[in-house]
Amino acid sequence: MTASPADSLPARPGAELSERDRAVLAAVHAGFDRAVDDLKALVRIPSVSWDAYDAAHVQASAEAVAALAEGTGVFERVSIERAPIGDTDELGQPAVLATRPARAGRPSILLYAHHDVQPWGDEALWRTPPFEPTEIDGRLHGRGASDDKAGVIAHIAAIRALAEVVEPEVGLALFIEGEEEHGSRSFQRFLEQHAEALEADVIVVADSDNWSTEVPSLTVALRGNVALNVRITTLGHASHSGMVGGAVPDAMMAFSKLAATLWHDDGSVAIEGLTEADLDVPEQSEEHLRAEAALLDGVQLVGTGPLLARLWAKPSATITGVDAPSVPDASNTILPTMRFRLSTRIAPGQSAADAFAAIERHLRAHAPFGAHIELDSIDLGDPFLVDASGWGATEAKRAMADAWGAEAVETGIGGSIPFIADLVAQFPGAQILVTGVEDPGTMAHSPNESQHLGVLRRAIGAEALLLARAGDRAE
Template sequence: MTLAETVRAQQPAVLADLARLVAIPSVSDDPARADQVEASAALAAGLLTELGCPDVQVVRAAGGKPAVIARYPAPAGQPTVCLYAHHDVQPEGDLALWSSPPFEATQRGARLFGRGTADDKGGLAVHLAALRAFDGQPPVGVTVFLEGEEEMGSPTLAALLDAHREQLAADVFVIADSANWAVGQPAFTTSLRGIGECYVELRTLDHAVHSGAYGGVAPDALTTLCRLLATLHDEHGDVAVAGLSTSPPPELEYPEDRLRAESGLLDGVQQIGTGTVVERLWCKPAVAVIALDATPVARASNTLVPVARAKLSLRVAPGDDARAATAKLAAHLHEHVPYGAHLTVTPGDSGEPSTISFAGPYAEVARTAFADAWGVPPVFVGQGGSIPMVADFGAAFPEATVLVTAVGDPDTRAHGTDESLHLGDFQAACVAETLMLQGFADLQS
């Protein structure tokens, strides 16, 4: 059989491995599930051992979640490829909103549903499929690196890269944690927005007072906070914070009907911002109020609220600096606070944006492999979401080729209810990565 035929024949076993991984609720941000994150790492390490890997370790940085490093030594004269995925997942949310149990891989039609099927245990399964196709003897050196805290923002990744630099060093890094352009259309991600967050607390009174007695004279904190938050965008919906960068947009069309279907925009609701859709999604900053603390409606009384809080999420354009951009957001808030209210802005976590070069012989081999596996050439996309560890890898290994690949698609609903994986695209991704590894080896012959 050809390599592609071998991969296709082995899909049932690979999907069985994926189902075992999905069954473990490895939510890294939930202390009550710390044992499940440990179990997920142990299962991944066991699967790699079963595939003949001679060097499998579960490692962690101080205070961090378990990661797995598995190393197949490079044959003489061959490069080493590091295959990245993460085995932790997002919380499942409201169980009532799932069409099937979130931690039970369930096939309906052409899709496999379950938390982590795509993000990112599906990425791990692609790596397992490629190694299985070579019967545990890949033609190049392979290091599999499985992170255990990506969904928490990778807080100890830099320490892991520093502590295990020699073990993780590679000529090529394949990061299987992005999204394809469409079902049946593979993509390489070449830009990622960064992220910054801040917590806003606004006070107008030292205690709550009767809204009839003092309303119209004393400003309440919630209305004042709403006025402040409204300054974050101009009349077109563009971010109004001064000094934030934008990057040049790609020439790729994102039709409005597709945007509405994929985003869930309600009938009549208008888009915000100016520029093309891909420019606004991938190349310009965005800011959103993602949480508010105030009196719940069910407990409301005719009282002026003395204090209100909000959490803001800032998406940072490629080429900008996440911490500096967050500082500019804080400065904007302080400059626009209404009525002399007392404002405190506390920065939270941040992650840097990335621009990923797609150039050189390894990139061209990857392009060919993906075109052969899908039957159509790959496109090059940005992502509005953030994968800060891409910047960490680029900084740690600046001479390496970095390829950001995907198993998900626009209907995957990563992080949401009914997360799913398109099985046809999953098989194509498995074939593509297998052909790519063989292609890297053939470069040396």
């Protein structure tokens, strides 16, 4: 996608840019085709970080990102690093770390994104090959084209554009993680091992979305997550359904009754102890949400209250997987045990530990017929509320307005970025800005994921302006 030169300049009424800032945006425009080519090259690498997939692809992706960082000519040190997972000797997936100290007392900015991707799933559901980047109607299709290799490219291209105009004085640390899609298992140890190199006044996390393809967002609220496997068992062995059915509760019966207790009749979460947040939310029409979610005709929405409050400020519960015989393999057998994966999103203001305790109480209290309950594979991620009063958020929103030609909207997202809690714990004085390159049509994690190239260009411009203006500040 090629933008016209005029399209690279701000369209916001009354915007007055310095000669330097106009030159930065012009450099973004001039380098955009190169940025898209770099993104395509990254998308071609199937860097799925899950254990069942070839780790060599994640290593190749890290090497490609490191080469891009080296190619900016800005960083004094670029390396590929791996950190231990928790207290074990097992190492996490490779991450890229590039650093350049601040000059003349200027602030430092840490730029985060991740280069690993979700599995592609059933390739038959893709309209284009998942790892062959394909441009269709201004969007680049492919797994990771948006989440989050476009975030990587936004950082790289913004740094390039800035360096073409001025010698950067702002301190820069680039941290491109390699296992965000696999739970950021070594993230905390990575922060500890590289705390000095990563310490910054502002942290930009490029892993969120925008209000639309024409209106940018600064994400100020994130739900947390509690996910766990639940095994429910009623019998010591399987039995013939005709011989004991009607008197003996099978595991699928117990599961069905337990699952039904998770929600009220209106679909809102019925787990006592999960809280809601008091957030002001913009209005969104039911028609918009129905179209965005591809809700079928006649299917009703669930929950109560403003639509965006349901997505940003209230908990949700989803059963994302079930271990049970498939229909073709079904026999006249009463199952003694079965397992399911429960994924919950928790509202800002509640810790993941408190939410897990509430969920565990609910499951054990509502286990039907005295069924035995076992929990494992527990993943916890705290929610997050951004303090948008600092200079970083102010400058980020001004840069977005100037690069997009539209004022930024402060939004929440229903998803979670659990590692942000680790950033807060390691760097409590840093301002954290959650930005991104996605839009409502991105379909991240789904077949046919795509990146809107106009959004990418504007996101690069906004970040380049933020870096340039941060270099004007004396700390």
